Amino acid sequence: MIKSIHAKLVLIFILIILLGNAASSIIAGITTESGLMAELSSSLNGVLSAAKDIYEKNEITADDIERLYASGFISVKFYSDINELVDEYRLSAENLRAAEDRPTIFKGKSHGRFNLKIPISVVKSGDMYIVASLQGNNLMADFRLIILRYNLFSILSGTIVMLIVARLIVKPIKELISATEKIAKGDFNIYIKKDRKDEIGQLVDNFNKMTKELAGMEMLRNSFISDISHEFKTPLTSIEGYTKLLRDCKSDKERNEYIDIITEETKRLSALSGNILLLNRIENENITLTKNPFRLDEQIRHVILLCENKWSSKNIDLDIHLDEIIYTGNEQLLFQVWLNLLDNAIKFSRQDESIDITLRKAEDKIIFSITDYGTGMTEEQQKRMFEKFYTGDRSRNTEGNGLGLSIVKRVVDMHGGRIEVQSKLDEFSQISILL
Amino acid sequence: MVNVLLVDDNEKIRKLMEIYLKQEGYHVLHAENGERALEVLDETKADLIIADIMMPEMDGYVLTKELRDAQFNMPILMVTAKDAFIDKKTGFGLGADDYMTKPVDMEELVLRVNALLRRSKISSDKQIRIGDMVLDFDSLEVRTPSDTIILPKKEFYLLYKLLSYPNKIFTRQELMDDIWGFDSEADERTVDVHIKRLREKFGGFSEFEIVTIRGLGYKGVIKP
Numbered sequence: 001m002i003k004s005i006h007a008k009l010v011l012i013f014i015l016i017i018l019l020g021n022a023a024s025s026i027i028a029g030i031t032t033e034s035g036l037m038a039e040l041s042s043s044l045n046g047v048l049s050a051a052k053d054i055y056e057k058n059e060i061t062a063d064d065i066e067r068l069y070a071s072g073f074i075s076v077k078f079y080s081d082i083n084e085l086v087d088e089y090r091l092s093a094e095n096l097r098a099a100e101d102r103p104t105i106f107k108g109k110s111h112g113r114f115n116l117k118i119p120i121s122v123v124k125s126g127d128m129y130i131v132a133s134l135q136g137n138n139l140m141a142d143f144r145l146i147i148l149r150y151n152l153f154s155i156l157s158g159t160i161v162m163l164i165v166a167r168l169i170v171k172p173i174k175e176l177i178s179a180t181e182k183i184a185k186g187d188f189n190i191y192i193k194k195d196r197k198d199e200i201g202q203l204v205d206n207f208n209k210m211t212k213e214l215a216g217m218e219m220l221r222n223s224f225i226s227d228i229s230h231e232f233k234t235p236l237t238s239i240e241g242y243t244k245l246l247r248d249c250k251s252d253k254e255r256n257e258y259i260d261i262i263t264e265e266t267k268r269l270s271a272l273s274g275n276i277l278l279l280n281r282i283e284n285e286n287i288t289l290t291k292n293p294f295r296l297d298e299q300i301r302h303v304i305l306l307c308e309n310k311w312s313s314k315n316i317d318l319d320i321h322l323d324e325i326i327y328t329g330n331e332q333l334l335f336q337v338w339l340n341l342l343d344n345a346i347k348f349s350r351q352d353e354s355i356d357i358t359l360r361k362a363e364d365k366i367i368f369s370i371t372d373y374g375t376g377m378t379e380e381q382q383k384r385m386f387e388k389f390y391t392g393d394r395s396r397n398t399e400g401n402g403l404g405l406s407i408v409k410r411v412v413d414m415h416g417g418r419i420e421v422q423s424k425l426d427e428f429s430q431i432s433i434l435l
Numbered sequence: 436m437v438n439v440l441l442v443d444d445n446e447k448i449r450k451l452m453e454i455y456l457k458q459e460g461y462h463v464l465h466a467e468n469g470e471r472a473l474e475v476l477d478e479t480k481a482d483l484i485i486a487d488i489m490m491p492e493m494d495g496y497v498l499t500k501e502l503r504d505a506q507f508n509m510p511i512l513m514v515t516a517k518d519a520f521i522d523k524k525t526g527f528g529l530g531a532d533d534y535m536t537k538p539v540d541m542e543e544l545v546l547r548v549n550a551l552l553r554r555s556k557i558s559s560d561k562q563i564r565i566g567d568m569v570l571d572f573d574s575l576e577v578r579t580p581s582d583t584i585i586l587p588k589k590e591f592y593l594l595y596k597l598l599s600y601p602n603k604i605f606t607r608q609e610l611m612d613d614i615w616g617f618d619s620e621a622d623e624r625t626v627d628v629h630i631k632r633l634r635e636k637f638g639g640f641s642e643f644e645i646v647t648i649r650g651l652g653y654k655g656v657i658k659p
Contacts, residue, residue: 270538277518301606301651308604320650332520357650 005173009166010159017158021151029147037119040134041105044074044121048103048132051076052125062128072135079129089120089131100124108133172200176207188215227389231272235265275403278336282410289414294331296366297322297359303338304357310346317354325359325366327435333411338368340404341431345372348429369432377423385421408433437552440464440481442472442498443514444490452485455541456548469493473501481509483552485544488515488522496529503530510551514539554599563598565657568642570595577637584636589614593629597655598643606652626653 051065055078060068062078069076079085086093091106098104099122108120120133172192179190190211194204242258242265249255300322304311311318327334345355349372356371377385384390386409389402412419412433423429439461441449446467453463464479466472468490475481484502488495499511510532515522518536526534532555533547557563561572569578575591577584586594592614597605607623615621630645630653637643644656 266538273538274518281519295608298606298608301608304651305604305606318650322650 004170006166006170009169010162013162013166014155014159017155021155025147025151041119041121044105044119044132044134045103047074047076048121048123048130051130051132052103052123055125055128055130074132075135077131077133079131080127082129085122085129085131091122096122096124096129099129103132169200172196172204176204179207179211183211183214188218224388228272228276231389232269235268235272238262239265272403275407278407279403279410282333282407282414289330291328291330293326293328296325296327296334296368299331299335300338300357300359300368303335303342306339307342307346310343311355314346314349315352316346316349317352319354319356320358322357322359323361325361327366329415329435330411333414337408337411337433340408341370341433344404344431345370345374345429348372348374348376350374366435367432368435369430371428371430373428376425376427376429377421378425382421382423386419436462437483438462438464438479438481439548440466440472440475440484442466442469442484442490442495443487444468445487448487451541452544455545459545459549461548469495469498469501472498476502476507483509483548483555484511485514485548486511488513488517488526496525499526499529499531510555512544512547512551514544550600557599563595565598565642568640570598579640579642586633586636590629590633590636593626594633594637594645594655597645597653598657601643601655601657604648604652604654610652 047069051069054060055062055065065076066078082093082096085091086096089106089108095106099106101124103121103123105119105121107117109117118134120131122129122131124130172194175192179192182190188211191208192204194201194208196204239262242262246255246258246262249258301320304318304320342355342357349355353373355373356369359366359368361367386405387402388406390406409419412435415435417433417435420432420434421430422432437460439456441452441463443449443452444467449465453465456463464475464481466475469486470492472484472486473493484498486495486498493501495513495515499513502509502511511530512533512535513526513531514535514537515526516537523534532551535544535547563570567580570576570591571578572591572595575586575588577586577591577594593610596610596613607626610626611619611621611623615625630647634645637645641658644658646654646656648654
């Protein structure tokens with residue numbers, strides 16, 4: 001079996017040309033040849049009758065007539081000896097009798113490579129046989145050869161053209177093959193140049209898009225994994241370290257301090273693993289986001305209730321204004337959005353401060369906004385707050401792991417919404433979600 | 436003595452839970468999987484079960500189903516790493532009473548165990564006792580040594596619900612769905628009206644109070 005498309009294309013093309021040419025040359029040969037022969041025969045006859053007439057008038061000698069036709073396409077020859085004629089053209093004396101009265105066509109000598117017998121015309125005049133024949137060249141005889149040469153040439157040139165064209169068709173496929181091999185090996189830095197708009201061009205286009213996406217995902221995954229392992233290792237290191245310290249610790253004050261640190265780092269690990277699972281679920285949901293209508297205000301109330309421990313322990317005064325709104329979206333993921341936002345607001349509020357939570361409808365938009373009057377954010381922090389693993393202030397030992405807001409952003413994006421942030425350091429932070 | 440059965444294949448987790456639960460005065464039984472749990476229950480009565488879902492031999496789902504099919508109706512608290520919504524749905528669908536996802540805060544676990552046992556007592560006694568006051572579910576009566584008040588059905592259910600879960604905030608919608616049903620024509624203002632009537636009737640009572648939480652809903656508070 002031939003395995004390459006290139007070879008197959010060329011082979012098929014050659015076969016098609018061969019068949020086509022064979023058919024066309026046979027048909028052309030038969031039709032053209034018989035037409036030509038008939039034409040020739042009647043010319044020969046015509047010339048011969050004229051020559052016979054002139055000769056019989058005795059005004060001009062046989063030699064002169066021969067000379068007269070010597071340089072034309074058709075030559076006229078006089079034979080006084082019938083045997084000479086019979087020998088030259090391999091005719092039989094019998095057959096020649098038909099030529100006694102009028103010009104008669106006989107098969108002539110063999111010519112050329114195909115032994116084509118060019119006809120001659122013979123007539124008897126007195127003692128003489130007059131023969132009209134095609135002037136001694138191989139024009140007619142080469143007729144078939146010409147057709148053959150023409151066909152061979154067309155096959156040859158067609159094949160060469162086809163070799164090149166097929167190479168052009170197959171080239172992007174070969175590039176795709178080597179590109180997919182690279183991708184299979186994990187190299188996503190591939191771009192196939194596209195210089196066509198046909199189906200293969202589209203294929204190449206989509207292929208490039210795909211590799212770009214894959215490369216993006218791969219990069220994200222790599223940085224994500226290295227970030228994650230860092231985020232995991234840091235608390236693990238301090239847990240391990242402080243646990244060892246705890247064993248030989250003599251003072252109660254120190255022991256309590258170490259225990260607090262261990263507890264805090266453990267909480268951080270818990271939150272981290274929870275968020276990573278959630279992010280993973282979001283990525284999966286992204287493929288098929290299931291949506292259903294539900295009461296948004298009620299959902300936000302539930303989130304507030306879930307965080308009751310946190311806000312009541314800081315004695316935070318909640319100012320809640322939630323209009324009754326039914327929204328169609330992914331209930332579970334949006335729940336996480338409100339939870340993360342409220343969690344942040346509480347985290348950055350100080351004791352006895354207040355948080356405003358409002359939900360209202362404005363024209364065709366639903367606006368949720370949450371305002372805390374706590375630490376606020378710098379411009380730098382506002383700019384980077386949605387990046388994965390960014391936590392505003394590294395030196396401060398807060399619980400977060402920098403995934404909460406990137407989850408918020410991701411989910412809001414998935415719902416075609418927008419996030420607006422207003423904040424001033426040490427005054428307030430207001431985050432609005434427009435759905 | 437109150438028996439709590441712990442079903443988890445991780446011994447360290449069981450030990451940890453035992454330490455916390457013992458501090459609270461509970462007696463603790465152990466089983467490393469569902470099969471063992473059924474064996475333990477053949478010999479001893481358990482008042483509450485804390486079960487993991489992913490275990491060898493018999494998992495938490497199957498255990499819950501087997502117990503409910505066999506008419507065991509003690510509270511079952513599922514504690515598991517599976518935190519997808521569908522897992523919770525499956526758990527509650529099979530008859531679990533509460534669900535906590537790992538990592539579990541042990542103090543919260545104890546609070547939930549307390550609440551589950553209190554509710555279980557309420558539902559088996561069909562009454563709530565607050566000091567000298569008794570709410571009787573069957574007769575829709577609120578009895579004190581000096582007085583007996585018979586409430587209309589909806590008002591009684593509302594009060595019963597709020598006092599079954601003291602200090603827990605309920606949104607109007609939750610109370611609506613629970614007491615009037617999902618398909619009810621009544622709106623959330625109906626809840627407000629009923630709360631108002633209850634306050635009028637029990638304004639002079641020192642045992643409890645119904646507190647409005649602005650923007651959220653109501654909670655029942657038992658006064659010390």
